[in-house]
Amino acid sequence: MKTFILQPLTTATLVLILTTPISGLVLNGYDFNLKWQPPLLLALTAFFLHLGLMILNRRTTQKKSASSQKTSHHPAWPRLATILLPLLGLILPFLLGKYWLTIAILALIYILLGLGLNIVVGLAGMLDLGFVAFYAVGAYGFALGQEYLGLSFWAAIPLGAVLAATFGVILGFPVLRMHGDYLAIVTLGFGEIIRLVLNNWITFTGGPNGVRVDFPTLFGLEFSRHAKQGGTPLHEFLGIDYSSNHRYLFLYLTLFLVVLATIFLITRLKRMPLGRAWEALREDETACRSLGINHVTVKLSAFALGAMTGGIGGVFFAVSQGFVNPTSFTFHESALILAIVVLGGLGSIPGVISAAIIVTVLPELLRDFSDYRILIFGLAMVGMMIWRPQGLVRTTRPVFQGL
Amino acid sequence: MTTLLQVNHLNMRFGGVVALNDCNFQVEKNSITALIGPNGAGKTTAFNCITGFYRANQGQLHFFPPNRPSVNLIQLLGQPFTWTDPIHPRRTLKKLGYKLFGGPHRIARAGIARTFQNVRLFKEMTVLENLLVAQHRQLVGHFLSGILNAKNFRKAENNALDHAMKWLAFFQLTTEANRLAGQLPYGHQRRVEIARALCTDPILLCLDEPAAGLNPQETKALSQLIRRLQKELHLTILLIEHDIGLVMELSDHVIVLDYGEVIAQGPPAAVQQNQKVLEAYLG
Structure with missing residues (x-):
């Protein structure tokens, strides 16, 4: 019990010492003022984060057999959390302002991307450095589909997913025999090819000028103050005052449902033969083949499902930005998604989710000292690799009871 | 006695090195056949050819599973295209199909399971999961019901678990079921690997040095288990082994390889007296 207070307290003290000079001292002419709130807040956050992680860890290491079901799994995610967290996620947007709402949407998009890459890297063990390609395929698939074919947002979600999955299979076929470093380089190249094509095929994609994306409608109801072509804006239909928040709320909730569905799907898939x-x-690939598993279909399915998730993320990204251009899909983005997966813990769904939230929300919290952002990010990475090489949340193996 | 596996004129070259040179032998149904020979004689190469990890340069490998049509093991791996292919479009299409979807997994599905010289378990997965992966073929069909966790999926999954537990009980590993495979002691890992191979419901079980790294007691226990597999479960076993004592005790038929050639074969007692074999072993 003592360690449960002491260790987080040490962390909090360290954070306090580290952040006080950076965020606590505010220059005022040649003088400076001392501000206590930001470092204290950060220290407090660190305290609770550490405490939370310790509790989570304790739960995963304890081997309790409570249920009588034959294929019950570890309560790695305590049962309560699986009900409370989605509820919290549903209530959250109504409490947030527009600024934080957009960040929450971004965080959800990164969760989706992280989950997608987690299939390829975390579960199937194929190091994919070009994941952003599928993100771009989804985003551009929607943007260009809307421009040339009048594709609607609702049709774009499944179509974007299918398109990205197709690209995943196209990439997957030539790299079937590759492992590790070689695979990483080929996927890196694939990611760059997609970006360069988007950048240079000016007549089709608009090149660096990008493509504009219209905001979707909900059952024909628009989210603007005044309807454009004789339609009805949502706020008039519902008889409420217009607020620019509505569209972000709508986007958040849709995205939230998609993320929940993805989490459900992947949790199920993890327990299934696939x-x-x-x-x-x-x-061990060789052993797999000796057991009659066709590595071609298994690998391709991992690529396709990962890409699909990335593609859906791309569609939402295009909508949330209202505009896509190739600069959003650089290698930096791939590295960030990979960082999310590695930080979170390869193969761990709660890990990826928490890492995605940390990676998107923390830079916003640290806006005051944005110069140090990359430094802190780098330090965090190094620290992680030393103290928690398996990521924030360790994956647990299913335990079969009553046998 | 009926033949289960027929090896004819098997040739395997790696560049200039001739690993197998015109090997002919057969494995009788429900027998224990041992493949022995000095280091570098080509035993593992022969094994890899049979189980499809290598594609033999020349020769035929025919597998005759009971109550099923015979299988040409080399065709399953996909054959190289030749310039005469355009004349036989149907044959070419068949070739293309095998090329795309063929490979060692097809041989495993035909009923040949194997273990490896250096144990190849899925180390970060539990023992039970290892055995469930081996039953992938029987389970993978339930995709949609798996996502919905429907009744027939759960039933199939529970059947697979029972099947896995049956084999674990056979190898006295029941208590290790939920442990990570990589954390088990070496002797147990070897047994888990055999149990995993058996979970694929093979007709022919190929064991590559099953007793390597085991102490005398473990070796003895293993030889009894292998004997039981043959006697009680009517499996056919092909094994490579360096422990001559084990080979002589276990096998019905011994094939001796040296420099890629079969120098002697027959019952263990006869092979033991063979002049060529003595020369090969004593140098």
Whole structure:
């Protein structure tokens, strides 16, 4: 019990010492003022984060067998959290301002991307450095589809997913025989090819000028103050005052549902033969083949499902920005998504979610000292690799009871 | 006695090195056949050819599973295209199909399971998961019901678990079921690997040095288990082994390889007296 107070307290003290000179001292002419709130707030956050992680860890290491079900799993995610967290996610946007709402949307998009890459890297063990390609395919698929074919947002979600999955398979085929470093380089190249094509095929994609994306409608109801072509704006239909928040609320909630569905899907897949085959492939491909598993279909399915998730993320990104251009899909983005997966813990869904939130929300909290952002990010990475090389949340293996 | 596996004129070259040179032998159904020979004799190469990890340069490998049509193991791996292909479009299409979807996994599905010289378990997965992966083929069909966690998926999954537990009980590993495979002691890992191979419901089980790294007691226990597999479960076993004592005790038929050639074969007692074999071993 003592360690449960002492260790987080040490962390908090360290954070206090570290952040006080950076965020506590505010220059005022040649003098400076001391501000206590920001470092204290950060220290407090660190305290609770550490405490939370410790509790989570304790739960995962304890081996309790409570249920009588034959295939019950570890309560790595305590049961309560699986109900409370989605509820919190649903209530959250109504409490947030527009600025934080957009950040929450970005965080959700990164969760989606992280989950997608997690299939490829975390579960199937294929180091993919060009994941942003599928993100771009989804985003441009929607933007260009809307421009040339009048594709609607609702049709774009499944179509973007299918398109990205197709690209995933196209990339997957030539790299079937590759492993590790070689695979990383080829996927890196694939990511760059997509970006360069988007950048240079000016007649089709608009090149660096990008493509504008219209905001979607909900059952024909628009989210603007005044309807454009004789339609009805949502606020008039509902008889409420216009607020520019509505559209972000709508986007957040839609995205939230998609993320929930994805989490559900991946949690199920992990316990299914396909998910097990992905992990087996990561562990030993030769052994997999000796057991009659066709590595081609298993690998391609991992690529396709990962890409699909990335593609859906791309569609939402295009909508949330209202505009896409190739600069959003650089290698930096791939590295960031990979960082999310590695930080969170390869293969761990709660890990990826928390890492995605940290990676998108923390820079916003640290806006005051944005010069140090990359430095802190780098330090955090180094620290992670030393103290928690398996990521924030360790993956747990299913335990089968009553046998 | 009926033949289960027929090896004819098997040739395997790696560049200039001739690993197998015109090997002919057969494995009888429900027998224990041992493949022995000095280091570098080509035993593992022969194994890899049979289980499809290498594609033999020349020769035929025919597998005759009971109550099923015979299988040409080399065709399953996909054959190289030749310039005469355009004349036989149907044959070419068949070739293309095998080329795309063929490989060692097809051989495993035909009923040949194998273990490896250096244990290849899925180390970060539990023992039970290892055995469930081996039953991938029986389970993978339930995709949609798996996502919905429907009744027939749960039933199939529970059947697979029972099947896995049956094999774990056979190898006395029940208590290790939920441990990570990589954390088990070496002797247990070897047994888990055999159990995993058996989970694929093979007809022919190929064991590559099953007793390597085991102490005398473990070796003894293993030889009894292998004997039980043959006697009680009517499996056919092909094994490579360096422990001559084990080979002599276990096998019904011994094939001796040296420099890629079969120098002797027959019952263990006869092979033991063979002049060529003595020369090969004593140098």
